[in-house]
Amino acid sequence: MSEKFRFLEHTADAKFQAYGRTLEEAFANAALATVSLMWEPDEVEKTLAHEVSVQGRDLEQLLARFLSEAIYLVETRSFLLASVNELTIERAGEGFQLRAVFQGDDRPGRYSLSGHVKAVTYNEMRIDQGCPVTVQVVVDV
């Protein structure tokens, strides 16, 4: 998969599509797209890891809650996400369970930061499990 994500036109907020061969890969790339609005994930050193575990009543809620983790971690732990590893999505009861390991750095002073993602929205959110799997998200910035 050459392209991980692409930003689309949106007047006020930021809208992107993230791609993957699998749903898991598309979700992971969506996290990278989200943080790319604040820093360049490729430039961040992988000095520590955070385990992430979220549930959702449907895939949309699972995606919103998963992406919100990256925002939560920068605001409360100054943690900058560099890569998403070992991402799994399983059915759990009526809904879904996602687990992943975030790797990154908690020394924000070392990087060039800009902008701020306030929240993940459901506006125009789409999850298309075609080929490639495509997830579309609008984040409030």
Add this chain to the structure above:
Amino acid sequence: MELRQVTDLIWEIPKQGEMKVPATIYASSGLLQSVKKDLTLQQARNVACLPGIQRMSYVMPDGHQGYGFPIGGVAAFDMEEGIISPGGVGYDINCGVRLLRTDFMEQDIISRRKELLVEIFKEVPAGVGKGGITKLSRGVLKDILTRGAEWAVENGYGTGEDLLMTEEGGRMLDADPAHISERALERGLPQLGTLGAGNHFLEIQKVSHIYDRDLARVFGLSEVGQIAVMIHCGSRGLGHQVATDYIELMENKLGTKGLPDRELINAPVLSELGRQYYRSMCAAVNYAFANRQLIAHWVRDVFAKVMGSDRGMRQIYDVCHNVAKFEKHVINGEPREVCVHRKGATRSFGPGRPEIPEAYRAKGQPVLIPGSMGTASYLLVGTEEAEELSFSSTAHGAGRVMSRHEALRRFRGEQIRDELLKKGIELQSTSWKGVAEEASGAYKDVDEVVRVSHEVGLGCMVARVVPVGVMKG
């Protein structure tokens, strides 16, 4: 979609399909062109379908596409049959503006403005991931959520007069932190007293025009060239998390079936979940009032340190731009309490309303409309007609016309800094990329937005200010 022209500045989407009321858009034909390019009109129509909506679904002159409700959207709902919606308030609860006046004139500070900005930057943390300097305990945070700017003043940040000159006196009395999530508290703890990033800014401004000399004097501005300070920020991660949490709680409890847009999720105003959201939202409103109160206090400190005095730096007013409130309005000739949502809109009460500070009550409420970075901002006054036109509301800013990505393609931060400097505006920022994204070319013309507000009578022009120094997160 059918759009009927009512006057040259008023447009209506007639009631059709599932709409319970018509939608009204206040715009010049120029502004309407940009509104038509995105989903604003569709979103205004969706709001008109919600239960218990009263009179109209309104779009202010700076309206543009939001999520669920449009930005610049105003809607009032019946207390019994109506709803309250986190998407009708927005993620940045009580994103708002505070304006401070001084007795300095342009020539007093022009050579010191860079020094002032550098010092303000040291005092007021800005930019993504930058924590506040105040170390808070959870207990103190809950106290702040309950008491807002009152907490700040009691702890030495500012004066009682600041509270008088703040919407709600700087404290929404219905606030209750009991139903705010642990995660929201965690996001709020490190961020009190921070400016944030994105479209938030702090500006040192000078008065460029006075339209109504008497009113300007009542509000504290008497001449062109007079220096003022504007602070634009909100409830930071705490407010964003409250919105996220309650959208999710309402979805889990009520489901999303039948909603044209998932972000229109809502709960009856007086249901348990509706009340919990309202009280939590009020707490986030209070956090934002306290936030701007701390920042205003530090700005005064910096002026005192650099200039030897803050020379009469008094607060003109502080307004909310994203909020839901229970207010009395006249509907079908009867005064009734309704739940007014203002999402990217400013309250614009006319003369006599008891909510207005006594010193201004005979004249009307000051309305603060910030422009985009480096452009003009306005001081307006609320009107009696706005009650009938928009549940006493008007615009809140310029409104974007270009995406951040397009702005990044077209503008460079360093170039914008140089251009602003040529216009006599000093810019300090944590990020050149952020500066490019917020380039004034990516926004509607605030002068046009304010002209429409003035001519329709939503809020009338009192004075125009332009920046001499800009601090951006």
